[in-house]
Amino acid sequence: MKKMTVHVNGGYDIFIENGLLDKAGELISNVLKGKKIALISDTNVYKLYGKRTECSLKEQGYEVFTYVFNAGEVSKKTDTVVEIVEFMAESGLTREDGAVALGGGVCGDMAGFAAAIYLRGIQYVQIPTTLLSQVDSSVGGKTAVDLPQGKNLCGAFHQPSLVIIDPAVLDTLSEHFFADGMGEVIKYGCIKSKALFERLIDDDARSFIEDMIFECVDIKRQVVENDEKEHGERALLNFGHTCGHAIEKLWNFEHISHGEAVGIGMVMISRAGENNGITQPGTTDQIIKMLERYNLKTFDSHSMAEIVAAMHADKKRTGSGIKLVMLKSIGDSYIKPVENTEIEKFFGV
DSSP states (O other), X not given: OEEEEEOSTTOEEEEEXXXXXXXXXXXXXXXXXXXXXXXXXXXXXXXXXXXXXXHHHHTTTXXXXXXXXXXXXXXXXXXXXXXXXXXHHHTTOOTTOEEEEEESHHHHHHHHHHHHHXXXXXXXXXXXOSHHIIIIITSSOEEEEEETTEEEEEEEEOOOSEEEEOGGGGGGSOHHHHHHHHHHHHHHHHHHOHHHHHHHHHSOGGGGHHHHHHHHHHHHHHHHHHOTTSSSGGGGGGTTHHHHHHHHHHTTTOSSOHHHHHHHHHHHHHHHHHHTTOSOTTHHHHHHHHHHHTTOOOOOSSOHHHHHHHHTTOTTBOSSEEEXXXXXXXXXXXXXXXXXXXXXXXXXX
């Protein structure tokens, strides 16, 4: 079993091993001392893993109350979170009790946000079931829902008490959503690990899945420990996201997955970096080649002008501009503030 500890908010452990789902109750009993658990999942994941997780929790003496929402980003909204919070109240959860998020990034974000605001904060555990959530969103305590004005605009920082990663559940993940997660994996290589990027070229990701997940999570652990509330270095994790979130918004959070949008965003920002003399020439072509290797999109049908206009609503925008995450080269990233009045010019609009 691979294990690491994130040293924020008193510290919490991340466990990575095939078959951990059936040990979830045992691991959770070490951190959640209450008697009740709100298990939050979506319609797709619950059919696959809901009963197994409930059984594991009940074996440890927990009373389990399960809330299942319709799968998909369209459910990631304030109405759903309010329903989850009301469900927790109806189930009689106290401050000693907790929540468990069983699902992908949408589930983890909403369950974590609900846990952050119910009774001003209760404990929660992440059991991510997609590659994207295993390598990225389940770690670090970012919780949020989307607003009509943009993605993840309503949320809170609320660290989990435990993260349980079982790579075996990825066997039921479609090729589309495995590729979706690879968008975030490639991001980690771009911003912090040239070695990971190169290994993804030389070897197939599935051939070293546990090591790959561990390296991505370990990169995020280090960044989160240095900058929990995203006042500095943590913003590097948003490479490709400013453009990507704008693309998701233009598609009304439908018809394109998060990893696909981030991949396109990485191409856009790298190309802009090359055109502005910031990024090493040829970097964009390397990223395009990598995205194509893992069946990810490299361009969007919306115009650059439309995407840039949508970027102005990004939550990372400041009063005077947007903090863009740029590459000097693969594995070497930094944050570049760009004034509102210069954004169109920077992207060649």
